[in-house]
Amino acid sequence: MLLLSKSDLDKAVNMGDIIGAVEEAQRLLGMGHAVNSPIYSLLAEADPAILPEIHGNFQFFSAYVGGDVNAEGIASSASCVHNPTMYGLPYAVGLQLINDMTTGMPLAVMERSRLTELVTPAFSAVGAKYLARKGAETVGIIGCGNQGRTHLQAFNELFDIKSVKAFDVQADVLEKYVTEMGEETGLAIEAAESAEEAIRASDIAEIAINPCKPIVKYDWIKPGALIIALSGFGGELDREDVYGKIDRVVIDSQENLELLKSSGQVEAPVQLAQIVAGKQSGRRDDMEKIVFVHSGMAVNHVAAGHLAYKQAQENAIGTEFEML
Numbered sequence: 643m644l645l646l647s648k649s650d651l652d653k654a655v656n657m658g659d660i661i662g663a664v665e666e667a668q669r670l671l672g673m674g675h676a677v678n679s680p681i682y683s684l685l686a687e688a689d690p691a692i693l694p695e696i697h698g699n700f701q702f703f704s705a706y707v708g709g710d711v712n713a714e715g716i717a718s719s720a721s722c723v724h725n726p727t728m729y730g731l732p733y734a735v736g737l738q739l740i741n742d743m744t745t746g747m748p749l750a751v752m753e754r755s756r757l758t759e760l761v762t763p764a765f766s767a768v769g770a771k772y773l774a775r776k777g778a779e780t781v782g783i784i785g786c787g788n789q790g791r792t793h794l795q796a797f798n799e800l801f802d803i804k805s806v807k808a809f810d811v812q813a814d815v816l817e818k819y820v821t822e823m824g825e826e827t828g829l830a831i832e833a834a835e836s837a838e839e840a841i842r843a844s845d846i847a848e849i850a851i852n853p854c855k856p857i858v859k860y861d862w863i864k865p866g867a868l869i870i871a872l873s874g875f876g877g878e879l880d881r882e883d884v885y886g887k888i889d890r891v892v893i894d895s896q897e898n899l900e901l902l903k904s905s906g907q908v909e910a911p912v913q914l915a916q917i918v919a920g921k922q923s924g925r926r927d928d929m930e931k932i933v934f935v936h937s938g939m940a941v942n943h944v945a946a947g948h949l950a951y952k953q954a955q956e957n958a959i960g961t962e963f964e965m966l
């Protein structure tokens with residue numbers, strides 16, 4: 643079995659690799675060649691009286707991805723709100739396991755926060771590939787934390803970006819983002835005065851805020867724009883306003899699609915995997931306003947984790963561990 647740390651992952655894969663792996667995972671899911679478990683939140687239903695004072699969410703996910711990947715995997719993930727401020731740790735921490743399909747033996751175990759930092763923006767970028775207007779060139783980043791950084795790297799892989807407007811409620815975080823991401827990407831990044839200013843200017847706007855609050859109004863979204871929200875159900879949006887008027891809502895998993903349909907808030911939502919597999923149309927015209935909402939999907943992590951394992955193995959990265 644191969645153990646891969648955060649720095650091993652950075653040596654083994656780049657953003658372009660991960661975008662390719664996630665697109666293939668979505669295509670296989672849409673074709674019926676992958677199985678994605680719902681996200682299981684262990685303590686969601688527990689009696690708070692039996693728990694210590696926790697400020698987190700303990701979850702696990704599993705998936706099988708067929709095709710050339712042909713691997714199964716399971717992940718343990720905890721999102722702990724005080725990690726960045728009190729403990730100097732990422733907000734979401736955990737491990738991703740990749741198992742062999744024939745023997746069930748673990749092939750690799752890897753640090754999951756870095757994997758998520760790569761997989762989440764890769765999923766957004768795949769969404770943008772199918773849903774953004776042709777020639778999209780202005781990007782809005784709302785929330786300049788970890789996801790805000792890796793999302794810009796991911797969009798920069800697929801789009802010819804002419805300008806970026808970023809906004810964060812923490813002025814120092816925003817200033818650092820503008821300087822550091824400008825140097826890293828070579829893109830023209832401007833600090834916006836508000837989320838509204840950044841979204842109004844953008845062909846593609848991504849919202850990665852923590853804590854998640856309903857901030858986006860329908861009128862802020864320009865014709866032809868794509869808004870990507872990371873909370874799973876669009877908690878960043880004024881849902882009554884946006885869902886009531888938007889042309890299209892695209893969502894991640896089958897179970898979230900069913901929940902969204904049964905909420906009655908959205909007319910004819912679509913699952914991204916169906917679009918990537920060619921079973922549903924992506925963007926239909928240049929004026930459509932589209933929202934893509936997603937949360938973590940195990941198929942994406944398994945495909946990306948499997949690729950990281952293969953490339954690490956080929957390049958002698960990571961630590962071998964004799965389990966038996």
Ligand SMILES: NC(=O)c1ccc[n+]([C@@H]2O[C@H](COP(=O)([O-])OP(=O)(O)OC[C@H]3O[C@@H](n4cnc5c(N)ncnc54)[C@H](O)[C@@H]3O)[C@@H](O)[C@H]2O)c1
Binds near residue numbers: 787812851873
């Ligand atoms: N969809 C997924 O698979 C997925 C994966 C990872 C993280 N997330 C979500 O993405 C969000 C961001 O994660 P992160 O790791 O980048 O967090 P982070 O703490 O590194 O960054 C969040 C940033 O948002 C800023 N912010 C908070 N409220 C804001 C507001 N109203 N307007 C503008 N900025 C605001 C904060 O100041 C902070 O800089 C979290 O809510 C997390 O749950 C989703």
